[in-house]
Amino acid sequence: MLNNKMTELLNVKYPIIQAPMAGGVTTSTLVAEVSNSGGLGMIGAGYLSPVQTREQIKEVKQLTSHPFGINLFVPNEFMVTEKQIKSANQFLNPIRQQLNLEQKDSMDIPNYNDVYETFKEQIKIVMEENVPICSFTFGIPSNEIIADLKECNIILMGTATSVREAVKNEKAGMDIVVVQGSEAGGHRGSFIDGDQESLIGLMSLIPQVVDTVNIPVVAAGGIMDGRGLMASICLGAKGVQMGTAFLTCVESGAHEVHKDAILNANEEETVLTRSFSGKWARGIKNKFILEMQKQETLLPDYPVQNTLTQDIRKASSAQNTQDFMSLWSGQSPRLATSQTVNSLIKKLIREAKKINSNMYME
Amino acid sequence: MLNNKMTELLNVKYPIIQAPMAGGVTTSTLVAEVSNSGGLGMIGAGYLSPVQTREQIKEVKQLTSHPFGINLFVPNEFMVTEKQIKSANQFLNPIRQQLNLEQKDSMDIPNYNDVYETFKEQIKIVMEENVPICSFTFGIPSNEIIADLKECNIILMGTATSVREAVKNEKAGMDIVVVQGSEAGGHRGSFIDGDQESLIGLMSLIPQVVDTVNIPVVAAGGIMDGRGLMASICLGAKGVQMGTAFLTCVESGAHEVHKDAILNANEEETVLTRSFSGKWARGIKNKFILEMQKQETLLPDYPVQNTLTQDIRKASSAQNTQDFMSLWSGQSPRLATSQTVNSLIKKLIREAKKINSNMYME
Incomplete structure (x- = not known):
C-alpha cells in the first residue's frame, strides 16, 4: 500500500518527501538522513547561488547513496519603482531602529534577467551533477528546460x-505534481492569478486534483504523522511532502528560536503574510507580521520585498529574537516534535501500519 | 471500522451525518431519507419559528422510525445603530433597484431578548417532541439548558x-463535537473571537482536536465521498458531517439555481463573505458578493445584516437568478452529484469499503 507508481518513479522505500525548505533549513545532513531513512530528501535551493547549489549537491552525495532531490524557484517577472522601495523602507526603518540596524531609503533594484540567469545556471548544475529528482515552485519552467532535464532522465x-x-x-x-493545501507552511506555490492565492484545504484539493490528472499526486500541507499519510492516501494521493514536521528535527538547520516557536504554537497562531518576501506565505504571527499588516498589500513583489527585509531577518536571528524572523509553519504545530529524522520516519510508518491494520473490515 | 462509539451514541448504521443546512434545504424528506438510509438526518432549524420547528419535527417523525436530529443557532449578543442600518441600506438599495424591489432606509431593529426567547421555545419543543439528537452552531447554550436536555436523554x-x-x-x-474545517460551505461556526474566524484545514484540525478531547470528533468540510470519509477516520474522526454533498441531492429543498451553480462550479470559485448575513460564510462567488466586497467588513453583525438582505435573496430566488442568492458551497463542488440520498449513501459506503480493502497490507 505504501509502494506505488510514485515510490517506483522516485526509487524510494516510503512515499514520504521532505519539503524543500529554502533559507538554510535543508542542511545536507537533513536531506541525506531523510533519503537514508527511506524517504526522499530535498535540497531547498531557491535562495542558493550556483556555486552554493553545486556545493550542497556534492555534500549530499557524500552523505547518501540513495536518491535525493532539489527544488528550484521558477523566476517570475516583477515590476518595481524607486518610489515603492522608498515607501517600503519607510515602514521597515522603525523596525531597523529597534534592531540597531542602519536606516535605508533605497536598494539596488534586482534585475529579472540576472535572476533568470542564476536559475538557468542552477538547471545546468542539476544536469551536470545528475541529481535524480528536480522539483519546481512558483511556476513551470520553459519547454526547453523541461526537455533538457528529461533528456538527462531527471524526474520532474x-x-x-x-x-x-x-x-x-x-x-x-x-x-x-505536489498539491499544496491551504494548511501548508511557508510560501504559497500559486502561479496563476498570483495576487489572489488559491487556498484550498487538502480534504478538498486532493480528490479534485486526483480526479483530473493522470500523474501521481503528492499531498503537502499540515501533514505531520502516520494519520496524515494514510488520510492522504485514502483521498487518492500517492504520497506526502512534509515541511514543518522535518523543520523541527534535530538535523534541520532552522534557528532554534524558530523550532521552539513551532513546538510551542497552536493551530490558531499561523497566518498568511506577504510582509517578509512579497509573496504570500504561512508563518507564526509575530511582531513583524502584526506591525506590517496594514501595509502588506502595498509592499513590493517578490523578490524585491524579500531583499528589503533580509537585514531585518538576519539581525533578528543573530539577536535570537523571534520578533522579526520569518517563523514559517503549517497549521499543525501541535503535532510537531523534536527528534531525529530517522525516528520521525520510523514512527510515521509504524503509525500508518497500525491505522491500516485497525481499519481492515470484512 | 464504520461502527464506533459515535454510531453507538447516535444509534445509526453509518457514521454519516447530513449537515443541518438552514433556510429550507433540509426538507423533511431529505432528513428522513438520510436516516432511512443508515445515516443521521438533521433538521436545520436555525431560521425556523417555534411553530415551524414543531411542525417539521412531527413531519420527519411520520417519514422515519430511525433516529434524526435538529440543529439550533445559539443566539449571540449583537449591537446595531440606526446609522449602521442606514449605511448598509445605501449599499443594498442599488441592488434592490436591479431586482425591482422597494428602496429601504430603515428596518425594525431586532431585539436580542426576542431572539433568545425563540431559542428557548425551540429547546422546549425539542424536549417535548423527544428529538433524539440536538446540535448547536455559533456557540454553546447555558449550563441550565444543557442540563435540561441531558435530563431528557437527548444526545448533544x-x-x-x-x-x-x-x-x-x-x-x-x-x-x-463536529469540527468544521476551512473547506466547509455555509456559515463558519466560530464562536471565540468571532471577528477573526479560525480557518484551519481538516488535515490539520482533525488530529489536533482528536489529541486534545476525549469525546468523539466528527469531521465537516469538503467531504463528499468515501475517500473523504476514510481520510477523516484515518485522521482520528469517528464520522463525517456532509452539507454540499446532500444539498445537490434530489430530496434537498435548495433552489435548482443553487444546485446548478454547485454542479457547475470548481474549487477556486468559493469565497468567504459576510455580506449576506453579517457572519462569515463560504459560498460561490456571485454578483452580490463582488458588489459588496469592499464594504463587507463595515456591514452590521448577524442577524441584522441577514434580515436586511432577506428581500434581496428572496427576490433573486423568485426571479431564478443566482446573482443575489447565497450560493453556499464547500470547497469540493467538482465532487457534487445530482442523485437520491439513498444512492449517495450507498455509493459512499461502497467506496469506503473498496478503499479499505485496497489498503490492507501485511
Whole structure:
C-alpha cells in the first residue's frame, strides 16, 4: 500500500518527501538522513547561488547513496519603482531602529534577467551533477528546460494549489505534481492569478486534483504523522511532502528560536503574510507580521520585498529574537516534535501500519 | 471500522451525518431519507419559528422510525445603530433597484431578548417532541439548558473550528463535537473571537482536536465521498458531517439555481463573505458578493445584516437568478452529484469499503 507508481518513479522505500525548505533549513545532513531513512530528501535551493547549489549537491552525495532531490524557484517577472522601495523602507526603518540596524531609503533594484540567469545556471548544475529528482515552485519552467532535464532522465515534480495549476503541470510534462493545501507552511506555490492565492484545504484539493490528472499526486500541507499519510492516501494521493514536521528535527538547520516557536504554537497562531518576501506565505504571527499588516498589500513583489527585509531577518536571528524572523509553519504545530529524522520516519510508518491494520473490515 | 462509539451514541448504521443546512434545504424528506438510509438526518432549524420547528419535527417523525436530529443557532449578543442600518441600506438599495424591489432606509431593529426567547421555545419543543439528537452552531447554550436536555436523554453535539472551541464544547458537556474545517460551505461556526474566524484545514484540525478531547470528533468540510470519509477516520474522526454533498441531492429543498451553480462550479470559485448575513460564510462567488466586497467588513453583525438582505435573496430566488442568492458551497463542488440520498449513501459506503480493502497490507 505504501509502494506505488510514485515510490517506483522516485526509487524510494516510503512515499514520504521532505519539503524543500529554502533559507538554510535543508542542511545536507537533513536531506541525506531523510533519503537514508527511506524517504526522499530535498535540497531547498531557491535562495542558493550556483556555486552554493553545486556545493550542497556534492555534500549530499557524500552523505547518501540513495536518491535525493532539489527544488528550484521558477523566476517570475516583477515590476518595481524607486518610489515603492522608498515607501517600503519607510515602514521597515522603525523596525531597523529597534534592531540597531542602519536606516535605508533605497536598494539596488534586482534585475529579472540576472535572476533568470542564476536559475538557468542552477538547471545546468542539476544536469551536470545528475541529481535524480528536480522539483519546481512558483511556476513551470520553459519547454526547453523541461526537455533538457528529461533528456538527462531527471524526474520532474511541479507544485500546484488548484486543479488548474495541476493540469498545467501535467501538460508541461511533470512526472509528479505536489498539491499544496491551504494548511501548508511557508510560501504559497500559486502561479496563476498570483495576487489572489488559491487556498484550498487538502480534504478538498486532493480528490479534485486526483480526479483530473493522470500523474501521481503528492499531498503537502499540515501533514505531520502516520494519520496524515494514510488520510492522504485514502483521498487518492500517492504520497506526502512534509515541511514543518522535518523543520523541527534535530538535523534541520532552522534557528532554534524558530523550532521552539513551532513546538510551542497552536493551530490558531499561523497566518498568511506577504510582509517578509512579497509573496504570500504561512508563518507564526509575530511582531513583524502584526506591525506590517496594514501595509502588506502595498509592499513590493517578490523578490524585491524579500531583499528589503533580509537585514531585518538576519539581525533578528543573530539577536535570537523571534520578533522579526520569518517563523514559517503549517497549521499543525501541535503535532510537531523534536527528534531525529530517522525516528520521525520510523514512527510515521509504524503509525500508518497500525491505522491500516485497525481499519481492515470484512 | 464504520461502527464506533459515535454510531453507538447516535444509534445509526453509518457514521454519516447530513449537515443541518438552514433556510429550507433540509426538507423533511431529505432528513428522513438520510436516516432511512443508515445515516443521521438533521433538521436545520436555525431560521425556523417555534411553530415551524414543531411542525417539521412531527413531519420527519411520520417519514422515519430511525433516529434524526435538529440543529439550533445559539443566539449571540449583537449591537446595531440606526446609522449602521442606514449605511448598509445605501449599499443594498442599488441592488434592490436591479431586482425591482422597494428602496429601504430603515428596518425594525431586532431585539436580542426576542431572539433568545425563540431559542428557548425551540429547546422546549425539542424536549417535548423527544428529538433524539440536538446540535448547536455559533456557540454553546447555558449550563441550565444543557442540563435540561441531558435530563431528557437527548444526545448533544457542538460545533468547533479550533481546538479551543472543541475543548469548550467538551467541558460544557457535549457528547460529540463536529469540527468544521476551512473547506466547509455555509456559515463558519466560530464562536471565540468571532471577528477573526479560525480557518484551519481538516488535515490539520482533525488530529489536533482528536489529541486534545476525549469525546468523539466528527469531521465537516469538503467531504463528499468515501475517500473523504476514510481520510477523516484515518485522521482520528469517528464520522463525517456532509452539507454540499446532500444539498445537490434530489430530496434537498435548495433552489435548482443553487444546485446548478454547485454542479457547475470548481474549487477556486468559493469565497468567504459576510455580506449576506453579517457572519462569515463560504459560498460561490456571485454578483452580490463582488458588489459588496469592499464594504463587507463595515456591514452590521448577524442577524441584522441577514434580515436586511432577506428581500434581496428572496427576490433573486423568485426571479431564478443566482446573482443575489447565497450560493453556499464547500470547497469540493467538482465532487457534487445530482442523485437520491439513498444512492449517495450507498455509493459512499461502497467506496469506503473498496478503499479499505485496497489498503490492507501485511
